[in-house]
Every structure is written in C-alpha cells, then in structure tokens.
Amino acid sequence: MTSIDVQALTKEYGTRRAVDALTFRVLPGRVTGFLGPNGAGKSTTMRLVLGLDRPTSGTATIGGRPYATFREPLRHVGALLDAQAAHGSRTARNHLRALAASNRLPLTRVDEVLEETGLTSVANRRVTTYSLGMRQRLGIAAALLGDPEVVLLDEPSNGLDPEGIVWIRGLLRRLAGQGRTVLVSSHLMNETASFADHLVVLGRGRLLADTPMREFIHARVKPRVRIRTTDATALRNVLTAHGHDAVQHEDGHWTVPDARVDDIGHLASAAGVPILELAAEEATLEQAYLDLTATQTEFTAQPQEV
Numbered sequence: 359m360t361s362i363d364v365q366a367l368t369k370e371y372g373t374r375r376a377v378d379a380l381t382f383r384v385l386p387g388r389v390t391g392f393l394g395p396n397g398a399g400k401s402t403t404m405r406l407v408l409g410l411d412r413p414t415s416g417t418a419t420i421g422g423r424p425y426a427t428f429r430e431p432l433r434h435v436g437a438l439l440d441a442q443a444a445h446g447s448r449t450a451r452n453h454l455r456a457l458a459a460s461n462r463l464p465l466t467r468v469d470e471v472l473e474e475t476g477l478t479s480v481a482n483r484r485v486t487t488y489s490l491g492m493r494q495r496l497g498i499a500a501a502l503l504g505d506p507e508v509v510l511l512d513e514p515s516n517g518l519d520p521e522g523i524v525w526i527r528g529l530l531r532r533l534a535g536q537g538r539t540v541l542v543s544s545h546l547m548n549e550t551a552s553f554a555d556h557l558v559v560l561g562r563g564r565l566l567a568d569t570p571m572r573e574f575i576h577a578r579v580k581p582r583v584r585i586r587t588t589d590a591t592a593l594r595n596v597l598t599a600h601g602h603d604a605v606q607h608e609d610g611h612w613t614v615p616d617a618r619v620d621d622i623g624h625l626a627s628a629a630g631v632p633i634l635e636l637a638a639e640e641a642t643l644e645q646a647y648l649d650l651t652a653t654q655t656e657f658t659a660q661p662q663e664v
C-alpha cells in the first residue's frame with residue numbers, strides 16, 4: 359500500500375511560514391482533492407513531497423520513504439507541477455522518449471501515454487506549438503509514463519477545454535479505480551466535486567480539513583428546498599405559519615433554507631398550494647469551501663474605507 363504521509367511538516371522561507379506543522383495522509387484507491395486559497399501552501403507541500411525543496415522540519419514520505427531514496431522515482435511517483443516544464447524545441451514524442459530513456463522505462467510506454475492523453479495525432483509537433491491545454495496533457499502523459507502507484511497533479515485542469523475537463527475527470531477516476539494514490543490540487547470547486555472522494559484543505563499553511571468530500575459539504579451546508587408555485591401568497595402563508603423563512607427570487611422560484619423536500623412537499627400539499635416545481639437544492643462544495651476558508655484567505659479584498 360503506497361500512501362503519501364506528511365508528518366509535522368513545516369517550511370519557512372525567511373520569516374514566512376509557507377507550511378505550518380502539517381500532518382495528513384493520502385490513501386490509495388481514491389482521489390484526494392487538495393484545496394486552499396492562493397498562497398495556502400499546496401504547491402510548497404507538493405514540492406516537499408517530491409523532494410524538490412527541503413522541509414524546515416517534519417517529514418514527507420511516499421510508501422514510507424522519502425522521494426529522494428527512490429532509485430527510479432518515475433516508476434513510483436508521477437507528478438505534474440508546471441505544465442511549462444517540457445522542453446519547447448522537442449516534439450512531444452521525443453520529449454517523452456528522452457524522459458523514458460533517462461529513467462530506464464520501456465519506450466512502448468511513450469505511445470501508450472500519448473494515446474491515453476489524446477496526443478497521438480499531434481505527437482510529432484514541437485512542444486512550442488502546443489496550447490496550454492496540450493501542454494497540460496503532455497505533463498500528465500509524462501507523469502503517467504512510469505505507470506506509477508502515486509500521482510500528484512497541481513492544477514491539472516488548467517487550460518483544458520470542456521472536453522479536456524471531462525477527460526481528466528474520467529482519467530482521475532480511472533487511476534483511483536486502479537488502486538493508485540491520487541492527489542490533485544485545484545481552484546475549481548465544481549471540478550473538484552466531480553472527481554474527488556476525499557479532501558485535504560489548507561489555509562495559511564495549516565490543515566483546515568481532512569475529510570471525505572460528502573461529509574465536508576454536509577457538515578457545513580444546510581439542505582435547502584427549491585419550490586415554484588402559481589400562488590405565492592398561499593405558499594408564503596403556509597411556510598410562515600410553520601416557521602420557515604422562505605426567500606423569493608426574481609424568476610419567481612422560492613428557496614426554503616434548512617428544510618427537507620418531504621416536509622415542504624407535505625405542507626404545501628396539505629394546504630392545497632399548487633406546486634410547479636419542488637426539489638432538494640444540492641449543497642455545493644463551493645459553498646462549503648467558502649464557508650471554511652472565509653477567514654483564511656491571504657489575498658482577500660479588504661473593505662474600502664469611506
């Protein structure tokens with residue numbers, strides 16, 4: 359079992375503490391979303407896990423070993439940190455071939471990962487001609503080259519078109535389904551909600567949450583009911599009579615906070631209120647995340663003084 363273990367990890371740059379006594383574990387067989395406001399320490403943590411930077415104190419290990427101790431790291435850990443890292447004047451195929459050769463990986467893997475990332479038809483083009491989305495795909499191809507058990511991707515959806523976004527969602531689910539350990543940072547909440555099983559959330563270098571995604575959302579966002587009627591007065595009366603503070607929106611629909619669809623449905627039906635639409639409003643990861651990180655954002659706009 360290959361987990362990523364971060365233990366009391368701290369990284370200071372001068373007097374700035376980018377990562378602060380962080381402890382968490384990323385387990386195999388699921389996609390862990392790595393979230394946090396700008397400057398929260400996500401990239402720094404990933405760099406420390408990959409041995410690209412030295413911790414001030416604490417440890418980060420993969421399968422119990424520091425990254426630096428792997429003789430052939432690409433066979434164990436695949437990472438996408440910076441999509442611009444590929445050498446521009448090479449073709450994508452040659453870039454991957456060089457990487458495979460220098461890591462003693464079979465060259466057959468090159469065509470496999472090109473296929474997997476949808477780059478086969480453009481594999482002989484120079485990377486300089488690639489769009490950001492194509493470079494992302496190439497970075498992911500490089501990360502998968504060694505068929506690693508552990509995959510770390512920093513903002514992999516960056517620059518991808520809608521089709522690319524759907525593709526990466528499927529890829530991440532597949533990698534986790536194969537039992538790999540997958541850690542993915544992102545700023546896109548809807549995206550993260552679509553692929554993550556588990557979340558690790560940072561704020562100012564500290565751990566704010568380490569929890570299954572469903573629990574993360576439900577612990578923070580109360581259920582709401584969406585309802586539409588042809589008789590607004592009757593609806594308002596019945597809801598008010600039962601202590602519900604409903605809000606009417608411009609397009610005519612209502613939301614009833616902290617309510618369950620069954621209860622509101624029964625109330626409306628018993629009062630003879632005509633219903634056009636009645637639905638539970640899904641609590642979103644974005645709502646839950648903003649609630650948690652509201653006080654943790656390094657670069658929030660400050661209220662202007664008048």
Ligand SMILES: Nc1ncnc2c1ncn2[C@@H]1O[C@H](COP(=O)(O)OP(=O)(O)OP(=O)(O)O)[C@@H](O)[C@H]1O
Pocket residue numbers: 371374375376394395396397398399400401402403
């Ligand atoms: N090489 C460095 N030298 C000095 N400070 C750094 C360095 N790398 C990161 N930092 C600082 O460490 C903090 C954490 O940055 P980091 O890039 O890890 O955050 P992040 O969560 O990845 O942010 P983003 O979401 O914007 O990518 C920031 O305050 C950043 O300015």
